Amino acid sequence: MRLDLFQEPIMDAMGNYMTRLSKRQQIVASNLANIDTPGYRTRDISFHATMEELLSQSPIPLRASHVEHNTMSSLAFAPLEPEVFTVSGLPLRADRNNVDLDREMLKLSETSFGFSVMAQLLRGKFRTLASAINDGRA
Amino acid sequence: MKEAIIGQLNPSLQLPEIRKPQMPGKDSIGPSFGEVLKDAITTVNEVQKQSNQEIEKLMTGESQDLHATLIAVQKADLSFQMMMQVRNKIVQAYQEIMRMQV
Amino acid sequence: MGLMTAIEVASSGLTAQRRRLEVLVSNLVNANTTQPEGKEPFRRKDVIFSSVTPEQNFGAAFDLAMSGVRGVEVSGLATDRSEPIKRYEPGHPHADKNGYVSYPNVNAMEEMVNVLSATRSYEANLQAVNSAKDMLQKTLEIIK
Numbered sequence: 456m457r458l459d460l461f462q463e464p465i466m467d468a469m470g471n472y473m474t475r476l477s478k479r480q481q482i483v484a485s486n487l488a489n490i491d492t493p494g495y496r497t498r499d500i501s502f503h504a505t506m507e508e509l510l511s512q513s514p515i516p517l518r519a520s521h522v523e524h525n526t527m528s529s530l531a532f533a534p535l536e537p538e539v540f541t542v543s544g545l546p547l548r549a550d551r552n553n554v555d556l557d558r559e560m561l562k563l564s565e566t567s568f569g570f571s572v573m574a575q576l577l578r579g580k581f582r583t584l585a586s587a588i589n590d591g592r593a
Numbered sequence: 594m595k596e597a598i599i600g601q602l603n604p605s606l607q608l609p610e611i612r613k614p615q616m617p618g619k620d621s622i623g624p625s626f627g628e629v630l631k632d633a634i635t636t637v638n639e640v641q642k643q644s645n646q647e648i649e650k651l652m653t654g655e656s657q658d659l660h661a662t663l664i665a666v667q668k669a670d671l672s673f674q675m676m677m678q679v680r681n682k683i684v685q686a687y688q689e690i691m692r693m694q695v
Numbered sequence: 696m697g698l699m700t701a702i703e704v705a706s707s708g709l710t711a712q713r714r715r716l717e718v719l720v721s722n723l724v725n726a727n728t729t730q731p732e733g734k735e736p737f738r739r740k741d742v743i744f745s746s747v748t749p750e751q752n753f754g755a756a757f758d759l760a761m762s763g764v765r766g767v768e769v770s771g772l773a774t775d776r777s778e779p780i781k782r783y784e785p786g787h788p789h790a791d792k793n794g795y796v797s798y799p800n801v802n803a804m805e806e807m808v809n810v811l812s813a814t815r816s817y818e819a820n821l822q823a824v825n826s827a828k829d830m831l832q833k834t835l836e837i838i839k
Contacts, residue, residue: 478697487822489708579666
């Protein structure tokens, strides 16, 4: 008997998504730190991710031997590194820098909010599991 | 006025037949405890899957509505709690029956 | 740890902007400093920012270099080589033989604008620190 509480791939995906958001926060912080660096261009990671990115599969693809089986492995493989791109279409200033303060501030709060939503949702998931273990008592 | 309303009533409307209490015979056995429970678990599982899908949509940007996700998650959590309580009651009832002196 | 890096990067921004502010203030206070004839007059200075890979204590430097996360540092000071402003003040002890005194090439208004810009950038980095701190706090809620 395999005691695996966390068969749902969604919980892994949520964790990986939080990693991605904290990565994005690093990028935004780096944009803000370099707001006066000549020649620096704004970088970004997309706020949303595909499920493939959030759940990088094991090297050997699992085959479902039963319809109810989930082909996604719950074994945590490190997700793919999100692609960092330079943002195009922002007006360049005289020092060839294109960091827009307000845009970065918006990204800062967007990312932070997304992160706390995920933290809350994950907490809910854990609570549901805990109540299953404790006979329905929360 | 009253007559008008009464006149509108469908004359073919009949009161539902009052069912005679039936003695449970061999062919009229209701769903077993197991079946009820299995049914509840299947439903809860479905709701859980839906809530997972909503979370996925939030992460992939397919849906922008946070409230939809939160409602789905809350629904899933509540139906799970409900199922657990029903299960507890069923087990309780079963134990009560087992304790009965025959 | 991801969010710690964000804080580190933002704090490099804080340090850099603070140094910039120091230089700007020194320009402002020396706006009227004169030197005797023959000595180099005070010239306005400005910092040179350049991006650097954030310092890491636990050997993730290579990963970070690849990831596009950059901190900032003040890599040097640039001196404004434009001509000093000459004012005719024959009675001034620092006046040259024609009666002109060389005042620094500092425009107070311009410096004030730069000070405001530095302050704004400093605040932006502060926001980034707070936001990362907030996220760390939210992470703790998972186990509450």
